[in-house]
Amino acid sequence: MTGHNTQQNPLLAPSELDHELPDFAAISVEDLVPTFRTGVVDHSAEIAAIVANPEEPTWENTMDALEASGQLLDRVLAIIFNYSGTDASDDIVAAEETVAPELAAHISSVNLNPGLFARVSSLPPQPEGSENEALLTYWLRRFRRGGAALDDAGRTELSSIDARLAELSTRFGRNLVAATEAGAVLFTEEGDLAGLSDSHKSRLAEDAAAAGQDGWLVRLGLPSVQPVVEELDDPAARARVHEASLRRGSGGDADNTEVLLEIVRLRARRAELLGYANHAEFIAEEETAGSLVEVDDLLGKLTPAAVANAAGEYKKAVDKAGSDDSAGAASGVAGSDWPYWAAKLRAEDLDVDEAELKKYFPLERVLRDGAFFAARRLYGITVERRRDLDGYHPDVQVWEVREAEDDPVRPGVPIGLLLTDMYARPSKRGGAWMSSFVEQNNLLGQMPVIVNVLNIAKPAEGEQALLTPDEVATVFHEFGHALHGLLSDVRYPSLSGTNVPRDFVEFPSQINENWALEPEILANYARHVDTGEQLPRRMVDAVRAQxxxxxxxxxxxxxxxxxxxxxxxxxxxxEAAAVTDVAAFEKDALESAGFGADVLPALSPRYSSTYFNHIFAGGYSADYWSYLWAEVLDADGFQGFVDTDAARGDEGGGRPGAVVEIDPDDVRFAGDRFRRMILSRGATIDYDDAFWMFRGKQRSVAPLLHRRGLAGSMDVDGLGR
Known part of the structure; x- marks a missing residue:
């Protein structure tokens, strides 16, 4: 993206590139905030025109007009928010911080518009099960939850809260990026890096050089446990990395303590203003789980079994550390040591050299011959590189997705574009995600332009990125999200693709992870980077066991x-107003949930409060449990591919490590059903009904328990529906 553009602002009109791919090279950073403000003015005028229409409200002059409004605003926001996560220059950060509160105020003005609310409310009920019914339900719920029924004082307060929350969430995310970058650990003695491969050390040296430092620089990822601690032989080196990870956002210039406390207080007040007991209750209302009661039931029954298993694993790590005579063995096993000794045990149990294993998972093969190949087998689509189209960064590749040439109905018809942004860089937020520049909708005739973002270590010049099994799963997971957006086939933007409840949005992505280990798919992509030989059977078994x-x-x-x-x-x-000590609150919360230091002395939550981006800067507040709920759907739902009549269910299915033998002739049949019933429908469906139709029965938690090795540790009665 250029810093200045003297030509006409390309965002003012839809892009003329294929599928409206933004013309990134022509977009000026300086234009973003002015264009956003123009978009707000235009959208406000479009809303005012709908409200002022002298004709009686009809579907076309109200709902179609409402869904077609705000196109300029959508275009510029897609640029700002995608760039803020993937290439956050100082100018982009400043643009996002400027835009966030103004956008929140604008959204509030739409949600609180009494004329628009009255006009939409006056429309008659729509046919049951129709997309029109889903859209009307969406907007009426949005108005209610957005405060349309409040009095003037309540509306004013709510609008102020929304604007402030937008500002604080943006600040939390920016602080975390800064704290994560500042928390990178520099090693100046190569001996501290014992246990790392030469290629790994070479990458760390390159990172240090890029940062203008001498030595080896370990950059941090989002979770508490950093993967490098599994390999470092020196306990002091492990401790340095682990402690740097845990203290992010809890001091210095990028301190998130007061930011998160204010977020919590404002969310609690907002929920109270809207008639809810708390923010968690407000969130649960929209999820497919139904209520916090069901969430508590699932988490409450899983926790003791998980803790018991973890305690057993910890004891094995302690025993291993105590019996190991190698350098690095030490008395006691701290949080920084547990992953290291667990990795040693895993290598022994699975009898596999993990450095050698990675050579069978070169990124390009995993993507092309794994994820894309599986999509062709399942859904009859092709994914081909478009070298004539450019992404927003040199590392970004652009792909075109089409129906297969042999498709009997739509041979070779374009579906949309996929952008893949795979490599880590200092300006990119940690983690992995899917987003979009254009959302599919038939109202405006737009095809999707989807982005998959990962943070894989970029290889040295001339080498290929080699993935761990976890990274392979992440590639398939994020491409599952991409498929949800790409294969959407709905009329209205608000209902498109992944615009579904959080505990359902992860269902298709987690379903897609299963294909990484399906025999036919694995055999197609798991080949040695140098020799091309297939992954040996012994290693196949190890990957499944892992x-x-x-x-x-x-x-x-x-x-x-x-x-x-x-x-x-x-x-x-x-209660929120009374909390002032984040560390003390977190300690009490974990002890109350059964994770006290006396039970698991070396375990930290996957994310602690000051770097819990999902809930304070992402969209998962009071909803982080949705990944687990989606895994309930996934572990059970994958049997819909195995049992292609969708009528019988194996309660012990869906277990990683189990060989899933699926008749190749049935794969496309099951894929077509999943595409038709789930992927193409966006938010136009009743989610429980859709799952039941695909699976042939109501969901059960039993397959999840088998998958996570908990089935023998607990009574599962009552955990299904």
């Missing part, structure tokens, strides 16, 4: 974060 290994720790650190999220967002306005 997916089920150490689930006590993985489940416990995740559940701890879920309980922490809910603890913050269950506070009433009065």
């Amino acid at each position: 997916a089920a290994w150490g689930q006590g720790f993985a489940t416990s650190e995740y559940l701890a974060a879920c309980w922490l999220d809910l603890a913050w967002h269950r506070l009433s306005a009065r």
Whole structure:
């Protein structure tokens, strides 16, 4: 993206590139805020015109007009918010911080517009099960939850809260980016890096040089546990990295303490103003889980079993550390040590050299011959590189998605574009996600332009990025989100693609992860980077076993974060105002949930409060549990691909490590059903009904328990529906 453009602002009109891909090279940073403000003015005028229309409200002059409004605003916001996560220059950061509160105020003005509310409310009920009914329900719920029924004083206060929350969430995210970058650990003695491969050390040296420093620089990722601690032999080196990870956002110029406390207080007050007991109750209303009661039931029954398994894993790590004579063995196993000794145990149990294993997962093959190949087998689509189209950064690749040439109905018809942004860089937020520049909708005839973002370490010049099994799963996961956006086929933008409840949005992405280990798919992409030989059977078995290994720790650190999220967002306005010590609150919340230091002395939640981006700067507030709920759907729902008549269910299915033998002739049949019933429908469906139709029965938690190794640790009665 250029710093200045003397030509006409390309955002003022739809892009003339294929599928309205933004002309990134022509977009000026200086134009973003002025264009945003023009977009707000234009959208406000469009809303005013709908309200002032002298004709009686009809579907066309009200709902169609409402959904078609704000196109300029959508275009510029897609640029700002995508860039703020992927290439956050100082100018982009400043633009986002300027735009966030003004956007919140504008959204409030729409939600609180009495004339628009009255006009939409006057429309007659729409046919049951229709897209029109779904859209009307969406807007009426949006008005109600947006405060349309409040009095003037309430509307004013709510608008002020929304604007301030937007400002604070943006600040939290920016602080975290700064704290994460500042928290990078510089090693100046190569001996401290014992345990790392030469190629890994070379990457760390390149990162240090890029930062203008001598030595080896370990940059931090989002979670508490940094992957590098699994490899560092020196306990002091592990401790330096782990402690740097845990203290992010809790001091210095990028301190998030007061930011998150104000967010919690304002969310609690907002919920109270709208008639809810707390923010968690406000959020749960829209989720497919139905209520906090069901969430508590699931988390409450899983936690003791997960903690018991984790305690057993911790004891094995302690025993391993105590019996190991190698350098680095030490008395006691701290939080920085547990992953290291667990990795040693995993290598012994699975009998695999993980550095050698990565050579069978070069990124390009995983993407092309894995994720894209699976999509062709399942949904009859092709994904081909468009070298004539440019992304927003040199690392970004652009792909065109089409129906297959042999498709009997729409041979070779374009579906949309996919942008892949795979490599980490200092200006990019940590983690992995999917977003969009254009959302599919038939109202405006727009095809989707979807983005997949990961943070894989960029290889040295001339080398290929080699992935861990977890990174392979992430590629498939994020492409599952992309498929949800790409294969959407709805009329209205508000209902398109991934615009569904949080506990359903993860369902298609987690379903897609299963295909990474499906025999036909795995055999197609898991080939040695140098020789091209297939992954040996012994290593295939190890990869499958690895997916089920150490689930006590993985489940416990995740559940701890879920309980922490809910603890913050269950506070009433009065209770939130009384909290001043973040560390003390977090300690009490974890102890109450069963994760006290006396139970698991070396376990931290996957994210602690000051760097919990999902809930304070992302869209998962009071909703981090949605990943687990979606996994309930996934572990059970994947049997819909195995049992292609969708009528019988194996309660022990969906287990990573289990070989899923699916008749190749049935794969496309099941894929077409999933595309038709789930992926193409966006938010136009009743989610429980859609799951039931695909699966052939109501969801059950039993497959999830088998997957996570908890089935033998608990009574599962009553956990299904």
